[in-house]
Amino acid sequence: MRALLVVNPRATTTSERSRDVLVRALRSAVDLTVRYTERRGHATKLARDAAETGVDLVVTLGGDGTVNEAVNGLLTAAPALGGLSGPLAYRLPALAVVPGGSTNVFARALGMPRDWVDGTSVILDGIRDGRHRIINLGRADDRYFTFAAGLGWDAATIRKVEQARLRGRTSTPALYVRAMTSQFFTGMDRKDPPMSLERPGEETENGIGTVIVQNTAPWTYVGERSVDPNPGAAFDLGLDVMAMRRLNLPGTARTVTQLAWQSSDLRGKQVLRLHDIAEFTVVASRPQAFQLDGDYLGERQKVHFVSVPSALRVIC
Template sequence: MDVLLIANPNSTTQSDALFRQIIPRLREVPELHLCARFTHYPGHAEQMVRGLRRTDYELIIVVGGDGTLNEVINGLLGPVTDDNTSAFHPSHIPALAVIPTGSANVFARALGFPADPVAAALDLAVLIEGDFRRTICLGTWNHRWFAVNAGFGIDADVIARIERARAKGFSASPLRYLAVSLRTWFDAQRCPPAISAWARDRQGGELELHQVPLCLASNTNPWTFLGPLPVVTNPRNSFDRGLSMFVLRDLRGIKGVLAMVHLIGIGHRRWLEELIRDHTIQFDDIVELELRCEGPQRFQADGEFEGEWDHIRLATVPDAIEVMAPQYIPESTSRSWRVWLKNTLRLLRN
């Protein structure tokens, strides 16, 4: 098997010591021929894989975060066609695998890989030997692809602020994400975004909303991670279904605070869900979603800032790409307050 390994040396947890641990294990896989390349600038991974077919490499392993993975997906599949499909069948392009070294690593962890890159590499070697693979749905925005999440407003503002911090030499640690998220949340209280949305699900149901301050779109569950804490917006979502949308009607007041606490895993219990029911909206298995703003707003896809837009069209493409993935996916939606507290302390220690 010819395998191309693409590594982003600027991702959060990547180091020479890490490669000394993971490369030998991958090379132990029988009949695996490994070629490794490093990215040197944003967009480089997309350029590297553009035009590659399965006759070139059977598998591409991404050692990086969700942003690097997004580049590889867009490079392999090319622009989304006008009928919202890929120009290539999944069997014609290399399959995809990931060893997580980014900040959130949503894609890898949602597939069932451990967050630790060495443990993930060990699992991946077993999967390659056993040829455990599956196809997954991907999301699209305008003519590009995304794998885990996308959205206007607060989430995109957080990404933009994190990128500015990284440009100044600060690491994108989970604690920094938490601090920036809280600051962005409080800023949004004073001048909340005004987002309008229209969505249609696979059964033909429609939902239309106007002037909501928070609207998150996701292609899997959880929506993201803050260190060990899963941020759960739509528990029923997965890589096998359409997109999901989570909406907060109002950021202000105690119900707005409780709704945000609910997202980071504490309080997935009936009494709290009843209390915040009129503050939140969940809409699942979406095949088409349009988001509009009164003026240009920041937009993010897979944790990468994608500029400012006032109108975005999102959709889902089933069986878009083939991935190496574990058969067991850990539960990440329902957590007791004890588990939440334990994970929060881990986050603060890191």
Template structure:
């Protein structure tokens, strides 16, 4: 089998020793090529070239952002994607059930490849950008923006405490919480598209300050605990859209507790609008709002269109993965 290993040498958990061990493991039974990313968007171009050259599997050693870029390069092709955790949070790799240690994860992937454990999975798409696990708009993306501004060595070594500090700082100083930032409408897979391309069915619009469109769950991890916003969402289901109406402390803290599995169910919280089985959604901003996909900040937008793209990507799935319903 022809395998390309794409390495992000700047990712938080990538070391020279780890890279060498993984290269030796992958090359033992497969024809291996190795490429290192050097700039934003590089993984997308490397993955596109791999698909065009008939590579069977692209293995990504990096964080969620590098994985997202590779997925965008492979979507619609017959080349499979495999994730090796190399970032600070590694949401997608952990969602698949891979070990946190990149060398152990490589072993699990080699077992999966030998067993032929590949699945064709759906992706989310925000405008023209695919995402593996979620896209975030508003407060969520503003936090990601602050993390990227303070990133570099601090992100490499501070990890989750940096995200928590950035969230508090963003809430206090870097995001307008005074009025709704946008409104969201959606159409479920059980509703037929309207004759008008802008008609997303009967679901009423909801206003909010933060929205997350999920292709799988959990939303993210805090330490070892997953924060779950849409428990029914898996890689073999349509999207879910979760909107927070208010970020006031007395309304936000119960949401965080419910997402962590503490307190009442998130679906019972009046501050949260949850829509499952979503085929497409449209977000119209009252003012330019930040947005991100898979933890990669993409700037500000005034309108975003989300859609579920079934059977978009071949994925190497570890044996016994919990990412499917």
């Protein structure tokens, strides 16, 4: 089996020594090539090239951003491999994820251990036993995501956190909470919700202030605690949506409190929840912050979301 290990050298929970141990462990099971990412978006190219040259397995060592880039590389290689028969997931190399970031939502949602050593053991066992899982992905316009996407408050908070990290701050739950609070009070037009949600054959939902899209549960983690607006979301279903209409202080505080206490019964007139949706479009009257898998991707006024069935083969 030929495999590519894509390493983010900035991965927060590993060292050069631990990476060397990982490489030796993987080489005991596969014919391994190791490549280090050099810039944002580099993992996409590395994974796409691997798929197009017949590599059987792509392993990532990094956080959710590295995973997202690698997945997009694999999926954008799919047209070149279109002559192969069978589900999309079987036309592409399998993916394995060694958790190396600060949160690792995708790996944890798959049930992978948080420790990279234990995660590597699971992957080696999966390779030797031929064990894998087929999962659905989400697609936002032309970009794929593994666990979540967002427009509005959620994405603007991630933008604030990324700006703080560029100034040397460490990514912590406290930093996210401060960024979320600051964005709510100073960075949102809470009186004039700018977004609408359109579904084929359904009435348009207007007056939406923020949108969270899930391809699985949970949406994210704060330390060990999961945060889950749509606990019914799953890798083998369509997309789930939790949208909030007018972001008034009492209603928003109630919703955030329910999420903090891990309530699955979000209530309030401002909450819109949709389960197992094949496709929908979010349209905004003015540009909105946009994120996929925890990476801020700029601003958008229209995004078309689609659930992509049986898109990825994962060793876990």
